[in-house]
Amino acid sequence: MTTAQDAQSLVPDFGDEDNDRKICFIASKGTLDMVYPSLVMANAALGEGIETHIFFTFWGMDIITKKHMDDLQFTWLGNTAMHPPGGSKIHMPQGLAGLPGMTGLATKMMKKQIAELDVPEVPEFVQMIADAGGHLWACKMSVDMMGLTKEDMIDEVEDIISATDFIELSEGGQVIFT
Amino acid sequence: MPVATIAGAEVQVDEEGFMTEYDEWNEDIAAALAANIGIELGESHWQVIKFLREDYKEQGETPMLRRVSNVGGIPTKQLFQLFPKKPAKKMSYIAGVPKPQGCV
Numbered sequence: 367m368t369t370a371q372d373a374q375s376l377v378p379d380f381g382d383e384d385n386d387r388k389i390c391f392i393a394s395k396g397t398l399d400m401v402y403p404s405l406v407m408a409n410a411a412l413g414e415g416i417e418t419h420i421f422f423t424f425w426g427m428d429i430i431t432k433k434h435m436d437d438l439q440f441t442w443l444g445n446t447a448m449h450p451p452g453g454s455k456i457h458m459p460q461g462l463a464g465l466p467g468m469t470g471l472a473t474k475m476m477k478k479q480i481a482e483l484d485v486p487e488v489p490e491f492v493q494m495i496a497d498a499g500g501h502l503w504a505c506k507m508s509v510d511m512m513g514l515t516k517e518d519m520i521d522e523v524e525d526i527i528s529a530t531d532f533i534e535l536s537e538g539g540q541v542i543f544t
Numbered sequence: 545m546p547v548a549t550i551a552g553a554e555v556q557v558d559e560e561g562f563m564t565e566y567d568e569w570n571e572d573i574a575a576a577l578a579a580n581i582g583i584e585l586g587e588s589h590w591q592v593i594k595f596l597r598e599d600y601k602e603q604g605e606t607p608m609l610r611r612v613s614n615v616g617g618i619p620t621k622q623l624f625q626l627f628p629k630k631p632a633k634k635m636s637y638i639a640g641v642p643k644p645q646g647c648v
Contacts, residue, residue, distance in 0.1 A: 376548055376561040377580045378637055380630050406647055413609060415629030485648045486610060494610060497620035 381415070388417040388539030390532070395544065396425035398440040398476055398488075404544040405429075405491045412498040419539070420495070421532045422523075423505035426544075427512060430502060430519045435489050440473045451479065489520075496522035503527050503535075551576040562637055566600070569640030577638045585638075589626050592618050596639040606636050606644040 389411045391404040404420060411418045428434040442448035443463040450456055462468060477487065486494065496502060504519055504526045516526060527535075545564060548557045551572040556564045563569060563577075574593060578585045585593075595616035599607045609632050613620045627634040632644050 376546055376557055376559075378560045378562060378633070380581060380634060382582075382629055385629065409648060413630065413632050483648075484608075484611070484646075491648075494613075494620055498609075498624055 385415050386538075388419070388536075390419040390421065390536040390539045390541045392421045392423060392532075392541065392543045393426035393429055394424045396428035396434070396438060398438040398473060400544065401426070401429055401438055401488060402480070402485075404542070405488070405495065406485070407542070408495050408500055409491070409498065412495065412500050417501075417539070418495075418499075419501040419503060419535065421503045421505060421527075423508050427504065427508045427514065429488060429492060430504060430523050431514065432518060432520055435492065435520070436487065438473075438488055439469050440476045441469045442472060451475070492520065492522065503532065505529070505532075562643065563640040564642075566597075566640065569597070573640065574638050577640075581634060581637065583627065583634070583638070586626075588618070588622065589638075592616065592623065592626060592635050593639045596635055596641055600639075600641040605646075606641045608632065608644050608646045608648060610648060 389408070391408055393401070393404040395401060404426075408418050408420055422430050428438060441463055442458050443460060446457060446460070448458045448463075450458060463472070481487070485491075492502070502520075502523045504514075504516075504523050506526050506528045509515075509526050516523070545556050545558065547554050548561070549555075551570075553568070553570070553573060555568040555573065558564050561580075563573075575585055578589070583589065592612060595612060595618070596607065599611070599616070607615070609620060609623055612618055612623060612635070618626075623631040623635070627638075636643050
């Protein structure tokens with residue numbers, strides 16, 4: 367039992383003074399299940415007062431492209447760790463995933479599960495991250511390859527930058543590839 | 545559990561200094577807790593704190609930032625301005641509710 371006197375100065379350390387941590391995510395996938403890891407972690411990092419960047423490249427471009435960001439899909443084709451919901455031991459047959467309409471069905475189910483956790487869909491999540499001060503960057507090579515322009519992307523994307531630019535801006539930070 | 549004297553009242557706190565008893569909280573304590581971490585409470589801060597307390601009471605858990613924004617009606621950007629750097633932890637500290645537990 368601490369006395370009242372001791373606890374007077376018991377103030378949580380929010381680490382405001384000594385936070386020079388920086389985290390840079392590279393988001394390279396556009397399948398629904400592979401989009402969430404960087405978004406969830408970037409959002410958590412921002413909530414901890416950490417300078418946070420996301421560099422979108424290759425299929426990850428869909429996350430910030432207006433035409434696609436609300437329509438990302440999930441398939442378990444090639445993913446042997448897919449089990450039916452509810453902790454079943456059964457593996458979902460790979461062949462089943464290739465049947466017409468199955469990607470849509472799997473996507474719908476995954477979106478429902480995510481929503482049940484009160485986790486937002488991708489467009490809202492990206493907006494939340496931008497509002498929290500996250501920096502969003504588009505990859506120049508991907509933009510050129512896919513024939514995109516800045517207008518195809520949401521306004522929150524700060525700029526289209528090269529690989530060299532990203533290496534420069536991530537100096538001193540932790541880089542996480544997803 | 546340590547006992548702290550905050551704004552003249554004896555309150556239970558955890559080892560970090562977060563209050564542990566919902567009913568021991570009052571507005572004077574909130575102002576003192578805010579001052580501890582360099583925040584002067586204005587009208588918008590109170591709106592957030594009141595939402596946190598009401599929502600905690602109804603839901604049994606501290607709302608995450610998204611819920612404070614979507615249900616409480618205080619935009620994310622503003623939350624980061626009102627409670628700089630670590631809004632979720634700072635606002636729960638001041639509101640006398642546990643740190644939020646969720647991921648998003």
